[in-house]
Amino acid sequence: MPINYEDNIYEVIRNRERCINCRVCERQCANLVHKYSAETGEMVSDSMTCVDCQRCVSLCPTKALKIIKNINTYRDNANWSESAIKSLYKQAESGGVLLSSMGTPEPYPVYWDKILINASQVTNPSIDPLREPMETRVSLSRRPQNVERDGEGNIVNTIKNALTLSVPIMFSAMSYGSISYNAHKSLAIAAKKLGIFYNTGEGGLHRDFYEYGANTIVQVASGRFGVYKDYLDAGAAVEIKMGQGAKPGIGGHLPGEKIVDDVSKTRMIPKGTDAISPAPHHDIYSIEDLRQLVFSLKEATNYTKPVIVKIAAVHNIAAIASGIARSGADIIAIDGFRGGTGAAPTRIRDNVGIPVELALACVDTRLREEGIRNDIALVVGGSIRNSADIVKAVALGADAVYIATGALLALGCHLCRSCHLGKCNWGIATQNPELVKRLNPETGSVRLINLVTAWKHEIEEMMGGMGINSIEALRGNRLMLRGIGLTNKELEILGIYHAGE
Amino acid sequence: MKKIYVQEEWCLKCRLCEYVCAYANSGCENIVFALKNRPISPRITVEDDGKICFAVSCRHCDDPSCLKGCISGAISKADGVVRIDKNKCVGCLTCVLSCPYGAISVGPEGTATKCELCIGNAGGTPMCVRFCPNRAIICE
Missing domain, CATH: 3.30.70.20 (Alpha-Beta Plaits)
Structure with missing residues (x-):
């Protein structure tokens, strides 16, 4: 032997x-x-x-x-x-090929931890969120350039198809197949009760979850699994997945063992066959092609739903985002390289892409420079770990954030990073019925609701401390941030001053 | 009065309920002293036939057969809770035979024991409910 x-x-x-x-x-x-x-x-x-x-x-x-x-x-x-x-x-x-799961554990710099938040002292008053109104609601859509008024001087609402969130947090894409029925159900229940959105990922939408459609973002990825008319109609928004932070530039592969009964039905592929998402969308080789898909989806949904384009944070992200903003999409979602995955080649996960903090800052700067920031909403994900990360993301220019690893942790995940083995003892990343039942959506959804509610309170506290009473006034307010231990170049990209400046 | 219900859909047959029940009724403060190296007599049991599993404990029946069959008057029902007075119990085990759910067992002292909703010990929520990791046992 x-x-x-x-x-x-x-x-x-x-x-x-x-x-x-x-x-x-x-x-x-x-x-x-x-x-x-x-x-x-x-x-x-x-x-x-x-x-x-x-x-x-x-x-x-x-x-x-x-x-x-x-x-x-x-x-x-x-x-x-x-x-x-x-x-x-x-x-x-x-x-x-070496396979890994969840976000990269390698010790790359976490820029959130090198940014500090401001607070009011003396010259401008801070606000006590327990006594005064505090607005955490955000609306994701293309924003009007001008205020229009009717003959009587009333403002005409020209905003179309906005996604309205009670807090700037959404549960990002995790497919049914990569995570279990009960995990999806927990996310759906929580999104509905919180007044936010969860995302189907690329695996289609289980019949049982159509009732949560008003809080669902349906994803269209390169494999087109489970995509058909009812699916597009069911969601509140449609997301085109161009890339994923954990594995930019490559597709996905859900092994045949995970394509069991319901997963096969939902994905609309035969039982036991591998679900392979190609690396590119075979109909998208340029921004013009992307524009075609954006409008195909808008046409298919009768121009009633916003279209999100999700991309991985890569080196020339600013130019790509600029193209997307001109493609007719309503929202760009940027997934940083620390984002999670159910399975990715280890070398890609650990070496490809860039941190979402830098991607966000450079995209927001670029779009503002080009005068098209209002044409599109910006959502970022890829390892948002707490409410302070969210405040920093919003101040850097994000409209909202996507959380997925954080949501799974709330459901019991201990980040053992073994999702690809399909034997998740917490009933999350598995299709084995004996294991799936370990996650009771009744308790799971309560934990998710608790988490987001707690973060909402903390966001309000931090905003109040800065003397800001609405997320709108925090967005892109980079003066509220200072860097600590960063080089001049890093500060320049983040568009913030160093602490003490 | 609240009752303990099981949601079989969520029972993981981990049998934690059996151990925390035995601990709750042991009178010991330390769970290790209560359970290590000694036979335990839980008042809730996980039934499992390979296909279906759930924890069974006293249903506190409206018309309890155990109470009717008790020869020593040890079993009584008050406020919706069926209880056994171990000082009166003579250990004939008629109740064990007559319980349609198999929810009565023989305790360490040879007398009959059954779930009394943790009224006599922890107070508040029964221990099996508190410690069930998947909310398969609820008290409503």
Whole structure:
């Protein structure tokens, strides 16, 4: 037998003093890490298959478990790190492309953490959001250039097909297939109750969720899965997915094992076949082609719904965004390179694209310079982690943000980054019915609602601190931001001053 | 009075309810002391035939067979809760035989025990409801 180079990454540590052999860990682990030995009357763990999803740790009634990094050490090498060596071993064994899930864990700079928010002192009063009205509602659409009035001097509302959100937050695209029925249901219920939107992703819309249509953004991606008239009509907006932050420039591949009954019906492809989204849209090779698709979709929906174009943040994003703003689309969604995914080639996820903070700043600047910022709304996603990130994004010029990883965390995800294995112990990224039922949408939706409500309060507090009482007045208000520990070039791109300036 | 209901759709057969029930009724403050190396006698049991699973505990019937069959007058019903007075129970187990749900079992002292909605211990929400990870057990 050849040598097995694989080594367990984590180690399950069981405190024998506390373990009561209740076997809850054994029943809850889809990776079969824990086993009860009738002979010794004790639990044993095989750390080899552990993905560190923390399900057993969370459910252990006596808190007898913890998972640590395997401390087995390779010889120190700053160049050939342990993970670099292990990846190489894996490929030497398999001959395949390395796959990963969720956003890149590599230590790239997080610009949100290098930006500070302003507050009022003395010369302009701050506002107490608990006593005074605070507007967090935003409207996403093309904005009018001029105010029009009728004969009697009343303002005529020329805004068409706007998406109105109670908070500048939406749940970004995650397809049914990559995430479970119950995860989708949780998002749909929460979006409806919060007065925001969730996004179907590219996998079509399950029949059961048509009732949430008024809070649904339906996506049209290069695979065109599940796209037909009723689908387009069901949503409040249509999103054309050109790219995804985690894997710019490449398509998607949902393995046949995940195309079970309902997923196959919803995607409109045969059961068990791989769902392959091509890298490009085969009908889009230029901005003009994109414009055609934008108007095809508008035509198909009788010009009643806004069209969103979602792109990954890449090097020449500003020029691309400028093109999209002229394509007739109503909203641009930019997905930064730290954005999540159900599965992506590791090397692409970890090396392709640019941070969303820089992409947002340069796109907003470019569109303003060209005088077309009002022609389009700007939504950004790709690792928005908290309400402060949202405030910073809005101040950099975003109209709203997309959250997905954050939403999954609220549903129980522990970022073990093993979605591509299809054995999600939290019932999120799996189609195994035994695992899917672990996510009760009743509790899931409440947790999502709690999260967004908490963030709304915090956004109000931060805006109040700055003396601002509406999101509109915060948008693009870069004077409210200061950089910390950034180079001149970074500050220039972000369009903000350094702290102290 | 509130009752405990199970939503079988959400039962994961993790059996946490059984262990927290045994803990709640052990009188021990520490869950490890209560459950480690000793037989447990939970008042809720997860039934599982491979296809369907759910936790079963006393239904607190409108017309309880156990109460009618009790030879020592240990079982009573007040405020919608059927309870067993272990000081009166003689351990004949007639109630165990007569319960149509199999919700009565023999406790560590040889007397019959059953779910009493945690009235005597934690107070407020029954422990199985509080600790069910998927809201499969609810108290309404």
